[in-house]
Amino acid sequence: MQLSYWEIKNWFTDVDYTIVGSGIVGLHTALQLRERFPQSKILVLEKGVLPEGASTKNAGFACFGSLSEIIDDLKSHTEEEVIQLVQKRWSGLQLLRKNLGDAAIDLKPHGGYELFLQNDDTTYNECLQKLPFINDLLRPLFRNDVFFKNIDRFGFQNIKEYTIFNPFEAQIDTGNMMQALLKLAYQKSILILNQQNVTSYADTGSEVEVHVNNFTFKTKKLLFATNGFASELTQGEVKPARAQVLITEPIPNLDIKGTFHLDKGYYYFRNINDRILFGGGRNLDFEGETTTSLNQTEIIQNKLEELLKTVILPTTEFKIAYRWSGIMGVGAHKSPIVKSLSNNVFCGVRMGGMGVAIGSLIGQELADLV
Ligand SMILES: Cc1cc2nc3c(=O)[nH]c(=O)nc-3n(C[C@H](O)[C@H](O)[C@H](O)COP(=O)(O)OP(=O)(O)OC[C@H]3O[C@@H](n4cnc5c(N)ncnc54)[C@H](O)[C@@H]3O)c2cc1C
Numbered sequence: 001m002q003l004s005y006w007e008i009k010n011w012f013t014d015v016d017y018t019i020v021g022s023g024i025v026g027l028h029t030a031l032q033l034r035e036r037f038p039q040s041k042i043l044v045l046e047k048g049v050l051p052e053g054a055s056t057k058n059a060g061f062a063c064f065g066s067l068s069e070i071i072d073d074l075k076s077h078t079e080e081e082v083i084q085l086v087q088k089r090w091s092g093l094q095l096l097r098k099n100l101g102d103a104a105i106d107l108k109p110h111g112g113y114e115l116f117l118q119n120d121d122t123t124y125n126e127c128l129q130k131l132p133f134i135n136d137l138l139r140p141l142f143r144n145d146v147f148f149k150n151i152d153r154f155g156f157q158n159i160k161e162y163t164i165f166n167p168f169e170a171q172i173d174t175g176n177m178m179q180a181l182l183k184l185a186y187q188k189s190i191l192i193l194n195q196q197n198v199t200s201y202a203d204t205g206s207e208v209e210v211h212v213n214n215f216t217f218k219t220k221k222l223l224f225a226t227n228g229f230a231s232e233l234t235q236g237e238v239k240p241a242r243a244q245v246l247i248t249e250p251i252p253n254l255d256i257k258g259t260f261h262l263d264k265g266y267y268y269f270r271n272i273n274d275r276i277l278f279g280g281g282r283n284l285d286f287e288g289e290t291t292t293s294l295n296q297t298e299i300i301q302n303k304l305e306e307l308l309k310t311v312i313l314p315t316t317e318f319k320i321a322y323r324w325s326g327i328m329g330v331g332a333h334k335s336p337i338v339k340s341l342s343n344n345v346f347c348g349v350r351m352g353g354m355g356v357a358i359g360s361l362i363g364q365e366l367a368d369l370v
Pocket of ligand 1: 023056196198325349
């Protein structure tokens with residue numbers, strides 16, 4: 001497509017800040033740049049019709065780590081690192097709520113639960129044993145116990161007697177959250193263009209040449225918020241991790257309320273509008289799920305359906321309404337990468353499985369690098 005003089009003049013000339021990716025991080029980066037530079041021209045480029053990674057595909061858990069995830073993280077990270085991660089997720093959630101408002105994101109503080117499959121003695125026993133220690137670790141942050149031993153009241157089957165309840169966890173409406181973010185960005189005169197695939201760039205020292213589709217333009221600063229698509233940009237420090245999801249048709253008198261973690265967070269489900277949204281199963285095929293292709297596979301979808309039937313809705317008829325997948329950005333370390341790549345090029349990537357929580361804060365940190 002040939003761009004007109006007007007298009008070139010208004011959208012692609014004298015651009016101060018160009019952000020690649022219109023997910024949670026990209027849009028928060030743009031908003032923070034607007035806060036700092038009220039008169040600047042800010043352009044967000046997104047390769048999809050809608051964001052094509054995770055921000056409009058996720059489960060909408062406003063969470064900061066289940067008990068077993070935190071215990072697991074302590075095996076590969078120091079206590080200080082784990083506390084810092086939880087703190088960042090928690091602060092990110094507060095920032096998201098402050099920026100958009102609880103009504104706009106439909107925040108529901110139902111709390112979160114961790115369930116343990118009947119045959120998973122190891123995780124169950126470890127969680128019960130380490131619960132007091134983890135509560136002590138997090139007390140300076142939450143000024144209270146975070147995790148409580150609880151007996152299931154939802155009628156789940158094939159799980160251990162106790163579940164772990166976290167009253168600080170909540171759920172949001174992901175679609176509402178992203179629409180509210182986009183609306184705010186438009187209100188603040190941030191230009192957002194979809195179906196613009198940034199294929200390469202060159203930092204000349206004083207500015208950056210950006211190649212997008214069949215066109216090249218110049219920007220003073222270029223900021224990548226491309227998360228699961230940042231493998232090349234970070235020399236493999238970020239890897240794509242596909243996550244598959246399904247959602248049921250509405251279920252009359254559904255009594256399940258909250259966010260639920262199962263099998264060390266590899267599975268997660270929640271209620272939304274009388275439906276159950278259920279995702280996970282990446283552990284069934286780590287290699288196959290290390291991909292940016294937005295497909296579903298039989299092995300994972302079948303397992304999700306099986307767990308729905310045997311654990312979550314054992315006595316309720318249900319039908320699957322939709323299935324989809326999204327792409328996360330993961331790596332050897334759980335903390336995001338926020339850094340400069342050259343004089344005028346920066347990135348904020350590797351949100352892991354909790355970018356709803358941490359994304360707003362990372363957007364702010366990325367914008368504050370310039
Ligand atoms: C199924 C699923 C469930 C999840 N559940 C939760 C949850 O319950 N709670 C939670 O906290 N987190 C959850 N997450 C993780 C969370 O959604 C992500 O961490 C977060 O959305 C990442 O935001 P982001 O802005 O960094 O990346 P993204 O939302 O992936 O945005 C990156 C964008 O960059 C664009 N892009 C990439 N390359 C280019 C290019 N070259 N040119 C132009 N555009 C480009 C992509 O199209 C994409 O839209 C889940 C993720 C998935 C997939």
